[in-house]
Amino acid sequence: MGIDGMMISVETDTSQGLPGLNLVGYLASSVKEAGERVRAALKNTGVSLPSRRITVNLSPADTRKDGALFDVAIAVGIILSLEYFDISDTLYEEIQRTLFLGELGLDGTVLPIRGTLPIVDCAAKSGIKRVILPAECAAEASYIKDVEICPVSHMAQVLSIFIEGKWPESYVKSDIEEESDEVLVDMADIRGQEMMKTGIIIAVAGFHNILLTGAAGAGKTMIAKCIPGIMPPLSYEESMELTKIYSVAGLLGHESGYIRTRPFRSLSQNISQVTLLGGGMNSRPGEVTLATGGVLFLDEFPEFPRNVIESLRQPMEDKTVTVSRLKASYTYPARFMLVSARNNCPCGFFPDRKKCHCNAREIKKYQEKISHPIMDRIDIRLEINPVSYNDLFSAEEGMSSSAARDKIMEARERQEVRFRHEEFSFNSEIPQGKIEEYIKLGSGLEELLQETYEASNMSARGYFRVLRLARTIADIGGRDDITLEDVEQALYYRNENEPTNWL
Numbered sequence: 001m002g003i004d005g006m007m008i009s010v011e012t013d014t015s016q017g018l019p020g021l022n023l024v025g026y027l028a029s030s031v032k033e034a035g036e037r038v039r040a041a042l043k044n045t046g047v048s049l050p051s052r053r054i055t056v057n058l059s060p061a062d063t064r065k066d067g068a069l070f071d072v073a074i075a076v077g078i079i080l081s082l083e084y085f086d087i088s089d090t091l092y093e094e095i096q097r098t099l100f101l102g103e104l105g106l107d108g109t110v111l112p113i114r115g116t117l118p119i120v121d122c123a124a125k126s127g128i129k130r131v132i133l134p135a136e137c138a139a140e141a142s143y144i145k146d147v148e149i150c151p152v153s154h155m156a157q158v159l160s161i162f163i164e165g166k167w168p169e170s171y172v173k174s175d176i177e178e179e180s181d182e183v184l185v186d187m188a189d190i191r192g193q194e195m196m197k198t199g200i201i202i203a204v205a206g207f208h209n210i211l212l213t214g215a216a217g218a219g220k221t222m223i224a225k226c227i228p229g230i231m232p233p234l235s236y237e238e239s240m241e242l243t244k245i246y247s248v249a250g251l252l253g254h255e256s257g258y259i260r261t262r263p264f265r266s267l268s269q270n271i272s273q274v275t276l277l278g279g280g281m282n283s284r285p286g287e288v289t290l291a292t293g294g295v296l297f298l299d300e301f302p303e304f305p306r307n308v309i310e311s312l313r314q315p316m317e318d319k320t321v322t323v324s325r326l327k328a329s330y331t332y333p334a335r336f337m338l339v340s341a342r343n344n345c346p347c348g349f350f351p352d353r354k355k356c357h358c359n360a361r362e363i364k365k366y367q368e369k370i371s372h373p374i375m376d377r378i379d380i381r382l383e384i385n386p387v388s389y390n391d392l393f394s395a396e397e398g399m400s401s402s403a404a405r406d407k408i409m410e411a412r413e414r415q416e417v418r419f420r421h422e423e424f425s426f427n428s429e430i431p432q433g434k435i436e437e438y439i440k441l442g443s444g445l446e447e448l449l450q451e452t453y454e455a456s457n458m459s460a461r462g463y464f465r466v467l468r469l470a471r472t473i474a475d476i477g478g479r480d481d482i483t484l485e486d487v488e489q490a491l492y493y494r495n496e497n498e499p500t501n502w503l
Contacts, residue, residue, distance in 0.1 A: 001328070001330065002248075002330045002331050002332055003118055003241075003244045003245050003248050003285065003289075003332060003333070004118055004122065004244075005115075005118040005119040005120070005121060005122025005123065006063065006122060007122060007123065007126050008058055008059070008060075008063075008065060008070070009058070009059045010056065010057075010058055010070060010073040010074055010076075010077045010100075011056070011057040011058075011059060011077065012054065012055070012056050012057075012074075012077035012078050012080065012081035013054070013055045013057075013081060014052050014053065014054050014055075014078075014081045014082055015052065015053050015055075016052065016053065017052075017053035018053060019051040019052060019053060020053055020054070021035040021038075021039060021049070021054045021056070021078075022035075022053075022054070022055050022056065023035055023056045023057075023058070023074075024055065024056070024057050024058075024061070025057050025058035025059060025061045025065060026058075026061055026062060026063065026064050026065065027058065027064075027065050028064060028065060028066040028067075030066060030067055030068055031058070031065050031066065031067070031068075031070060034068065034070060034071050034074055034104075035056075035074075037068070037071055037103075037104050037105075037106065038071055038074050038075045038078065038104060040106040041071070041075065041104040041105065041106060041107070041108045041109075041155050042075055042078070042079075042108075042155070044106065044107050044108050045108040045154075045155045045156050045159060046156075046159070047079065047084060047159070049078070049082070050082065052082075054078060054081070054082075056074055056077060056078070058070060064328065066282060067103075067113065067114075067115075068103035068104075068111075068113070069101050069102065069103060069113040069115075069119075071102060071103050071104040072100045072101060072102035072103075072104060072110060072132065072155070072158060073100040073101070075104065075155065075158070076095070076100050076158065079159075079162060080092070080095070084162070085162035085163060087162055087165070088165070091161075091162075091165055094130075095161070097127075097128065097129065097130070098128070098130045098131070098132060099119075099120070099123045099128045099130070099131045099132070099133075100131075100132045100133075100158075101113060101116070101119065101131065101132065101133040101134070101137070102132070102133055102134045102152070103134075104155060108154050108155035108156060109153065109154055109155075110134045110135070110152050110153055110154060110155060110157075110158075111134060112134040112136035112137050113133075113134065113137060114247060114248065114249075114250040114252075115247050115248045115250075116133065116137040116140045116141050116247055117140050117141060117143070117144070117240075117243050117244050117247040117252075118244040118247060118248060120133075120141040120144045120147060120149075121144050121240075121244070123147065124144050124145070124146055124147045128147065129146070129147060129148060130147070130148045130150060130167070131147055131148070131149055131150065132150050132152055132158060132168065133149070133150070133151060133152070134151065134152070134153070135151035135152060135153045137151070138151035138171040139171075139258075140243070140247060140252060140258070141171075142171055143240070143243070143258050148170050149170060149171040150167055150168040150169070150170055150171070151168065151171050152168050185222060185225040185226045185229065185401075186226065186229070186400055186401045187200075187223070187226045187229075187230070187398065187399055187400055187401045187404055188397050188398055188399065188400040188401070189222075190219050190222055190223060190226070190398065191387055191393075191394060191398065192387040192388065192394075192398070193218070193219050193223070193384065193387060193398075194398055194399065195382070196212065196219065196220075196223055196382055196384055197223065197398065197399050197404065199212075199380050199382045199493055200223055200226070200227065200230075200404075201230070201404050201407055201408060201476065202380065202469070202472055202473060202476065202493065203337065203339070203379070203380050204227060204230055204231055204232075204337070204408050205407070205408045205411035205412060205472050205475065205476055206379075206411070206415075206426055206427040206428050206468065206469065206471070206472030206475070207337050207425075207426035207427070207428045207429065208337070208379035208380055208427075208428045208468070208469060208472065209316065209337060209338040209339075209340075209377060209378045209379050209380070209428075210337075210338070210339055210340070210378065210379065210380040210381075210382065211301065211340045211341070211342065211375070211378045211380070211381045211382070212224070212339075212340070212341040212342075212382050212384055213341075213342050213343075213344065213381065213382065213383050213384065214343070214344065214382075214383060214384025214385065214386070215343065215344060215348060215349060215350065215351075215352065215384075215385075215386050216343055216348030216349065217386065218384040218385065218386050218387065219384065219387065220299075220341035220384055221299055221341060224295075224297050224299070224339050224341060226401055226404075227264065227295050227297075227339060228261070228262065228264045228294075228295070229401045229405070230401050230404045230405040230408055231262045231294070231295075231405075231408070232405075232408060232409055232412040233260070234259070234260060234261070234262060234293060235425075238293045239258065239259055239260060241292065241293070241333065242259045242263065242292060242293050242294075243258055243259045245285050245289055245290060245292060245332070245333070246259060246290070248284070248285060249284055249285045249289075249290060250284075251290070262293050262294035262295070263290060263291050263292070263293065263294035263295070264291075264294055264295045264297065265287050265290055265291040265294070265295065265296050265297065265336075266297040266299070267287055267296070267297065267298055267304075269300060269303045269304050269305075271287070271304070271308060272308070273305075273307055273308055273311050274286070275287060276288060276308055276311060276312075277311055277315070277321050277323065278321060278323050278330070278332055279323040279325065279330075283323055283325060283328075283330045285332050286321065286323075286332070288312070288315045288321055288332075288334040288336055289321065289332040289333060289334050291334075291336035291337075292333045292334060292335050292336055293335060293336075294336065294337065295336065295337050295338075295339050296336040296337070296338050296339070297339045297340070298338070298339075298340045298341070299340075299341050300341065300342060300343070301340040301341060301342040301370060302342050302366055302367075302369035302370055303369075306369065309369070309370060309371070309374060310371065310373075310374065312338070312374065312377075313373055313374065313377065315334035315336070316338060316374075316377045317377060318334075319333065319334055319335040319429070320332065320333055320334055321334045335429075338378065340378070342370070344363070345358040345362065345363045345366055346358055346362055346363075346366050350363060352386075376459055376461050376462055376465075377461070377465075379428065379465050379468070379469050379493075379494065380469070380493045380494065381493070381494065381495040382493065382495070383495070407476055408476075410475075410476070410478065411472065411475035411476045414475045414478075415427060415475060418438065422434075427468050427469075427471045427472045427475065428465075428468050428469075428472070430468055430471075432464065435464055435467060435468075438471065439467045439468070439470070439471050439482065440481070440482070441467075441482060441487075444484060445482065445484060445487050448484070448487060448488070449463065449466065449467075449487065452491055462494070465494065466487070466490050466491060466494050467490075469490040469493065469494060470482050470486045470487045470489075470490040473486045473489050473490055474486045
């Protein structure tokens with residue numbers, strides 16, 4: 001249900017009557033077809049079903065079941081109900097407290113499923129101590145503590161539980177690999193643009209949304225690609241949540257089974273609203289959910305469809321996205337950092353009038369593709385100037401990704417201490433009701449903010465976002481108290497006066 005597991009009990013009953021295998025319990029077609037898969041798999045494993053009426057119920061009956069992960073549990077339930085094997089009461093009780101997962105092939109092969117991690121996590125919280133599952137899913141499930149993971153690759157291994165009273169060998173969990181320090185693009189490779197680098201550092205340190213505006217070739221896309229190399233490592237809780245998301249989406253590799261790096265999702269401009277937010281006939285997480293804890297990168301931001309851009313409003317504000325369907329509603333996390341880039345005009349050369357031939361109407365129409373409500377949710381709005389020739393070929397090296405990450409980690413550690421008893425982790429996530437508790441201003445700073453609020457078109461949302469941004473800037477500087485310089489820098493990066501003077 002979303003990214004959380006839900007316990008389903010498989011009940012079986014055999015009786016005299018018209019022979020058949022009936023499955024009930026609000027089932028999708030993929031579950032109804034399990035009867036034929038199970039019958040063939042058992043036959044090819046040496047267990048032929050007698051000519052009796054077999055009823056299988058998946059409860060609770062008011063919850064829709066989908067997928068082929070119930071096959072092994074159905075097969076085990078049928079074997080128990082038919083009393084095909086003579087087993088002890090102790091083994092019977094032990095089987096009742098075991099979770100069985102897996103899709104069956106017609107030859108009895110146990111096939112992998114998606115969503116293993118949240119399912120096993122739910123089982124552990126429900127008191128289950130042993131899980132029988134496909135061998136390919138064992139690495140993923142092994143990160144759930146206090147549960148014995150028993151991988152199987154064929155139904156014959158499951159039957160050995162009944163025949164010999166022997167459980168499959170437990171999976172030995174491998175050590176969690178450390179996060180790789182490899183940097184794909186180093187910030188030192190970007191010449192000049194030190195102000196842009198500082199803006200990126202502030203954004204990553206506090207998990208603030210950022211928009212980079214400038215002429216084509218100024219380095220906007222390149223600086224965005226540097227972000228994965230400077231982001232702080234995931235905590236255990238963040239890693240577990242992210243692994244659940246990718247497991248449910250079917251994007252988790254069976255080899256690793258655990259995500260240790262923050263995601264960087266770069267979207268194409270032909271993306272649909274369903275792909276962005278999630279949903280579909282069989283509801284899956286969208287890109288805003290897959291970017292949880294990491295970056296959602298939208299290059300050429302205004303070129304995305306208007307409805308796609310506007311659909312970001314609720315996830316950016318609430319950090320969750322709710323997908324409503326006829327059968328159910330699903331809520332997915334969407335705690336991402338939006339990194340977007342745009343040119344000054346459709347051709348990308350403005351304000352260089354030697355190359356740009358866009359008229360005022362075209363430029364205005366291009367700018368207005370991003371509405372004020374979306375802009376208001378973006379904390380940092382940087383205007384990027386083209387790099388000069390001298391800076392481009394200067395022998396002086398700029399800030400590297402390593403130095404940038406050191407600054408970010410210092411600010412991150414301060415936030416970890418500050419919010420150690422809270423459900424949120426970054427300055428940008430401070431709730432409205434706790435602004436005064438964590439962000440205190442002197443009288444002079446309040447007067448400056450009041451003047452700016454009244455002189456500009458700043459909204460109430462924008463005002464509080466400036467405060468959160470100033471808190472991050474102070475953390476990067478190692479200061480507990482917010483200074484006048486922090487607020488002025490926050491106002492500069494917030495850039496409330498949008499560039500209407502271009503025309």
